[in-house]
Amino acid sequence: MQATNILILIIGLGAFAFFLGRGRSIALAAPLGGIRKLHSLPSYYGLHAALWCALPSLFLLGMWMMFDDPLINSIVVKSVASEIAPTNSASYNLLLNKISNLADGILPRKGENAALVAAADHMISLRVVSRWSLTALLLTLSSLGLLWGWSRISASFRARPVVEKVMQNILLACACLAIFTTVGIVLSVLFESIQFFRSVPIFDFVFGLEWSPQMAIREDQVGSSGSFGAVPLFVGTLLVSAVAMVVAVPIGLMSAIYLAEYASKSVRAYAKPALEILAGIPTVVYGFFAALTVAPFLRDLGASFGLSVSSESALAAGGVMGVMIIPFISSLADDVITAVPQSMRDGSLAMGATQSETVRRVIIPAALPGIVGGIMLAISRAIGETMIVVMAAGMAAKLTANPLESVTTVTVQIVTLLTGDQEFDSPKTLAAFALGLMLFTVTLLLNIFALHIVKKYREQYD
């Protein structure tokens, strides 16, 4: 936790700088006739000094934390005795793991290779050097910053605009984090996917009909040829999502219509939040419910009709997912339905239309763009839903459109491929990122399109 201590130290110094700067500005102002003679309020001078003191140090700390580990690692590995020197990237990682585990004391030193122990000691000493040099550097930097900020204080110095400019940039950086996140997602899935497509052609991946990602860990192992045709996963995902939509769209839409157009105020006041409970339940709970209650129930029900229903059927997973999505659709639909102006209803009712005629012929058509947008968002959510399918849908990649059978989905495969200790650059783990890329692209397109429609719709009635 040494980094935390350094962080606290910097913040402490910043606070110190604040009081120092404020004190100086007040002292400077006193002979001039009080703080009214200052350009800015004293606390702005304090803030100015504090920013100079803490910001560069924080930046340096961040950079250091990012790059010291890789640097130390490469120095250590380069200097190890030749008999344990790594030959390829896999053994490089293995060696590094071992050394750092030794250095952290996770592995016992007793009986280890002397060269390894030496490397571990080297690593420890380098880390100590790194920490101390960092601390010394940071202290110097903070003091210099403090001194600079302090020296600039004068009655005519315009501290407020400077401080506000810095603050605004910090706020901007926070807002831009959303962009960085998106870029991070794109880069991380894209980078690994490109690596994957080097070993598996993209065409085979997108159009291949067979999915069995069993790759050999060693080259000489039998059955080392996995096949990465993702079509069965796409079909499985679509099947489960379709079942979910069949459940969620009519129920969600009808309940939204009922609550918005028919229900009395008091019914609406209770039924709406009660329905929204469904949206607050964690997906893992739905997964448990689907796997342990719904799936056996459907299997037994099917058996009583002479149907064979898999105990991990797409029907169970999709159905429960549909229940989860009901409040999502109903609240989005409720929003767009209540946004339809009352004058539309009046116009139709005054023509002698019944309420249901008004709903079906005027309100739904008027709200249609919004409803379609909502349904698309719901589809995107169904496609990306993970826990329910991981727990209640199967693992076997089957190319089927029968919801009574078990299917597997993109998200299930991502989870299966990436949980457990896999080597990171095997095609098997990389395939998960390629699937992630597909998932991200599809949901992104759906979302952008849907959000665009919904936004346009809102503007129409605003």
Add this chain to the structure above:
Amino acid sequence: MTQAITAEKKKPAKKTTAKAVNSLDVSDHKATVGKNFADNAKMTMRNVNVFYDDKQAIHDVSVDIAKNEVIAMIGPSGCGKSTFLRSLNRMNDTVDICRVEGQICMDGEDLYSPKLDVVELRARVGMVFQKPNPFPKSIYENVAYGPKIHGLADSRVDLDEIVENSLRKAGLWEEVKERLHQAGTGLSGGQQQRLCIARAIAVSPEVILMDEPCSALDPIATAKIEELIEELSQNFTIAIVTHSMQQAARVSHRTAYFHLGRLIEVNPTEQVFTMPEHQLTEAYITGRFG
């Protein structure tokens, strides 16, 4: 124009005497002055009270609307004229807290009787609103809406004919016949309002209620609508709420003056605007308040 109506036996119109009212206070005002009852009544309202929750919006209004007349309802804003109009085709039903008491009859049939179907009523009593509210559909679909839901057209040709006739009656046909299948919301405000009128008359109602139909329109569009109202009055009974006294004077045969939820005076329009019977009416038309 042969309406098979069972004309209600009319009670002789109650003689009301003009009572001198010196203040604008109406709380002691009991009876409406003027000729609020008609011999050939299409609709009869007796002792109508309308409440929003506990608040009373309409106090004890009794008035007749005669066949094929245009009756204008005027009064300062908030006087309840719109509320009263909306209770004539039970549009107030859509407001949960609204309650109507008293008797409202059309052709002798109680509009608030539980046996009456509100759908049928509203097909017979059409309504045009303050702001033009065409549906977000094509012009054709807007006009065809009523005939479609009520099943009035037996064929596509029938429907086309109804749409054309209604648009013609509303004076809109020439302007839109080339673009019947474009969105009704793309028309100008005045055209939209005439489209709404066309939509209302497409089901051939007996009465048309108009709730300040020109308040959102410019003077030229207003003039067109007023012209249209005059034409329509040959075939339809029209009740129009307006806050423009000039409009009432131009289009209506009789004028009813509402004040704070009470019906103060009903008289032939000319009389109301030249020699009103009641002081409040006079105060209003001479611009002392409103």
Add this chain to the structure above:
Amino acid sequence: MTEALNNLGKIKKSLSRRNRAERRFRWYGRMAVFIGLAAVMVLFTDIISKGQGAFRITYIELEVTYEQDRIGIQSLTDPEQLATGNWEALYKAALRNEFTEVSGRRDKRKLYGLISSGAGFDLKDRLLANPLLLGATENVWILADDDIDTYYKSWLDGEPYAARMSTKQLQWIDELHAQGKIRLQFNKNLFTRGDSREPEQAGIRGAVMGSLLTLLLTLLLSFPIGVSAAIYLEEFAPRNRWTDFIEVNINNLAAVPSIIFGLLGLAIFINFFHIPRSVPIVGGLVLTLMTLPTIIITSRAAIKSVPPSIREAALGMGASKYQVVLHHVLPLSLPGMLTGAIIGMAQALGESAPLLMIGMVAFIVDIPAGFSDPATVLPVQIFLWADSPERAFIEKTSAAIMVLLSFLIVMNTVAVWLRKRLERRW
């Protein structure tokens, strides 16, 4: 007016059909609402009926003698001896004393199977807490094995489930029951222990602590960042394409599947920055990125609800834009922001998919004490238990779900209360 008359006839004729359609439509709506509400009911009843049993667990009373040589230790202070001591021998001997007629290795193994395999350590703790017991004999209620627990509970309910039990074991339990030496007690292990392979020993404390640490980090990071971003976008951002781009990004991120955030965490935090797997730091970072959009969106709504007249009044007094924000906008919109933060935290608390990606799915017995200790979180613990084959884990899973749901209910209630209490109507 023949036309009107003609129409009236047609309308009258259509009325009954249309009114039927109206009633049907209304009924569909009612059914839809009913199905939704029924789903809530079924879900809760199912979880509660499955999980209520987990709060009590079966104990068996045995007469234990703490014989020093049976344990095989010389002193109670030497940690090495304590670690290697044969503590199971204590309850095994007690069992043999209780059922003297049992002989043969297989039967004896069945007999020992009545007791939880971790019970020896409980006896050790008991002895260490009271060293005077060494050499003495006492009656102790000892934790039963999970199969026994499952059977005993189902037997008490009148539908015995004896799939994994032998007839001898059933007989022994009958005997114990007749003597009043088997009973259900409050299951305190559930709340005080970490995960275990043995259902009767497993508890949610580790997962709850893991969730707490992860959420704390998430809150510390996402609230200030989210509020800052919201302030920037609402108060300072110029209307240009860059701002639009940020907005599009935020709205999209709110709808990106959570598992994608897991991939991001795996690729960036673990593979690039080499932060170890399974620790609350990574979990907190991933959940921060995931909840940020929610917090930004709700905070913006809260800021928007502050009427412009207040800003204008302050600006008119000569306050700078920052002073307006700091002195007026922020305090007035804080309740809304807090509500958003709580909702975001509730969302993060229930999230599990991205945490599977970053290794928080490991089997971890120790209760985490810091941000860099390996940990799991409550929903992932539920996932792990739901996957376990032992029947006794079903009720444990349901109980963990009940705990998770109660946390969520409390959080949401607080959010609603906060909104009602502090929200100002303008």
